Amino acid sequence: MSVEVIGILIIILLFVLFVMGLEISLAMALAGFIGYGVIVNFEAAFSIVAMDFYTVFSSYGFLVIPLFILMGQIGTGGGISKALYDSGYRFLGHIPGGLAMGTVAAATAFKAICGSATATAATFATIAVPEMDRYGYRKVLSCGTVATVGTLGCILPPSVSLIIYAVLADVSVGKLFLAGIVPGLLLAVSFVVTLYAWCKIDPTVGPRGEKSTWKERFRSLTSVAWVLGVFILVVGGLTMGFFSPTEAGSIGTFAVLALVVIKRDITWKRFMESVMGSVRLGCMVLMLLAGATVLGHFFAVTKMPFIIADWLTGLHVHRSVVIILILIVFLIGGSFIEDMAFTILSIPIFVPIIIKLGYDPIWFGVVFAVTAMMGIILPPMAMTVFVVSGITKVPIGTVYKGIYPFLLCMSVCLLILVFFPEVSLWLPRILMK
Amino acid sequence: MRSESPGRVLGFVRRISRLMFWISCGAILTIVFLTTVDVVSRRLGNPIDFTYELVLYLGAITIGFAIPQATIDRAHVVMDFLTVQLPPGLQRAFNITTRFLAIAMFGIIGWHTIKMGSYLHTTGQASAILNIPDYPVAYGIGFCCFIECVVLFFDVLEGSRGQEQ
Numbered sequence: 265m266s267v268e269v270i271g272i273l274i275i276i277l278l279f280v281l282f283v284m285g286l287e288i289s290l291a292m293a294l295a296g297f298i299g300y301g302v303i304v305n306f307e308a309a310f311s312i313v314a315m316d317f318y319t320v321f322s323s324y325g326f327l328v329i330p331l332f333i334l335m336g337q338i339g340t341g342g343g344i345s346k347a348l349y350d351s352g353y354r355f356l357g358h359i360p361g362g363l364a365m366g367t368v369a370a371a372t373a374f375k376a377i378c379g380s381a382t383a384t385a386a387t388f389a390t391i392a393v394p395e396m397d398r399y400g401y402r403k404v405l406s407c408g409t410v411a412t413v414g415t416l417g418c419i420l421p422p423s424v425s426l427i428i429y430a431v432l433a434d435v436s437v438g439k440l441f442l443a444g445i446v447p448g449l450l451l452a453v454s455f456v457v458t459l460y461a462w463c464k465i466d467p468t469v470g471p472r473g474e475k476s477t478w479k480e481r482f483r484s485l486t487s488v489a490w491v492l493g494v495f496i497l498v499v500g501g502l503t504m505g506f507f508s509p510t511e512a513g514s515i516g517t518f519a520v521l522a523l524v525v526i527k528r529d530i531t532w533k534r535f536m537e538s539v540m541g542s543v544r545l546g547c548m549v550l551m552l553l554a555g556a557t558v559l560g561h562f563f564a565v566t567k568m569p570f571i572i573a574d575w576l577t578g579l580h581v582h583r584s585v586v587i588i589l590i591l592i593v594f595l596i597g598g599s600f601i602e603d604m605a606f607t608i609l610s611i612p613i614f615v616p617i618i619i620k621l622g623y624d625p626i627w628f629g630v631v632f633a634v635t636a637m638m639g640i641i642l643p644p645m646a647m648t649v650f651v652v653s654g655i656t657k658v659p660i661g662t663v664y665k666g667i668y669p670f671l672l673c674m675s676v677c678l679l680i681l682v683f684f685p686e687v688s689l690w691l692p693r694i695l696m697k
Numbered sequence: 698m699r700s701e702s703p704g705r706v707l708g709f710v711r712r713i714s715r716l717m718f719w720i721s722c723g724a725i726l727t728i729v730f731l732t733t734v735d736v737v738s739r740r741l742g743n744p745i746d747f748t749y750e751l752v753l754y755l756g757a758i759t760i761g762f763a764i765p766q767a768t769i770d771r772a773h774v775v776m777d778f779l780t781v782q783l784p785p786g787l788q789r790a791f792n793i794t795t796r797f798l799a800i801a802m803f804g805i806i807g808w809h810t811i812k813m814g815s816y817l818h819t820t821g822q823a824s825a826i827l828n829i830p831d832y833p834v835a836y837g838i839g840f841c842c843f844i845e846c847v848v849l850f851f852d853v854l855e856g857s858r859g860q861e862q
Binding site: 281282283284285286287288289290293294297310311313314315317318320321322323324326327330331334506507510511514515517518521536539540542543544545546547548550551552604605 | 718721722725726728729730731732733735736740749752753754756757759760761763764766767770772773774775776777779780791792794795798799802803805806809810812813834835838
């Protein structure tokens, strides 16, 4: 049996294991182990599995992931999001759809400390939806907005998705963070524009809220200043070379913890829940990485990523067509498999192709993150939609209806990023020469 | 007596998993404080030179020791949107099969990590500054994998008992 045939059979086995309900991390490890054993030998396969788990668990570089998760969890537990929402509401609440726009603004700021899409969606579903209900906003708009803004967590730094991409694609975390800022803000602005247009077309979906005084508005900016300070400390320190990504995760966590303790915003119980939640999530992500490392060793002996890269580059089509095809695979894969798992599974396969096509892997990281954002709200595995529907008790179908306008604007932003790479690349180029 | 024994073992395994999880939480908080102090003292020209190697050990404890509790809390990612559509009998068959596959996988990882640990023990590999031996990390990860096997085994037993009831 040829190596290519074994490769295809192992991929089929992998999907059978996924569908049977085996943990994705173990499915990748098991498929990689069997494939490696068949191609090389089982003695070597036993060693590689043990070595890969040992290496991932005791890796300094991978520790950045649980640390940034911890930073977000403490920020969430400390109720920073509520203060940010209050600020967004004070400034924008009085215009049609303004409470939803305020949610977008608050979620964008909250993203400076929290890298999880589902955590952001859950937080704002609890805070923003009841407030929008109070002013007569239709559920389709309020829940659709909250489910969508959570996805900003994929692209705005310090995004856990971007960190994982940087680790797997072996690119600078600092550069990738900088590359995510402008596209992230572009998406946030496009969400606001979408909301404005939606409320113009149908004013009943988002009526006006109360108008705040300028004194109230400026007073609400305190929390925004704190968060901005933490963001500048973490992303600035990282890009200026003051500390490594793992150290940035620790410093950021310490800063957020100091902030919520000084402001007396966190109880001991909430603090411990945040720590436990981040260890649990960190363990889940590192298990995925360990499984993907085993599978990656199998792919390396089959040389499959390079065979696919050669095949794609041999096609007589423009390289943009290949990118579009890859993005379609990402969208389909991301809507069926949990986004983090799909990222870890697919990045080692696609990055060599991107490099071979002559694209910048930093740019691709941003494009991939926007695609992942769309994958998170696309059925059937729309995580943030499930979270929002579960918290607000609004039918999933209503939440889905609310995300379609945003999906349209995300598609437009994605095309802008694909055809104008400078949108994402100019900031890292200026700041990190 | 017979029905009490698995319950007692399960309780013991759960307590061990919980204890290991608390150690994980302690380890990650230690990483945060140690690294922060190191960065600050480095800026002041007085770095803590053993931070890196201690963080490596603590990182392995953070992740390895959390595995059994993460399984108990159902934290690992599973693609279950297809299996939940199946009839209960088939769901149960898939569940038992995947639990045994997971036990086999963790058994392999645990056994070979311990073998690796004994190799590291023999060669005397240790960290550069504090001279902490590497083998306890490998033994620790191996131990966690075996605890995980027991957790998964009781998961199967509990699943079957729940089905019977």
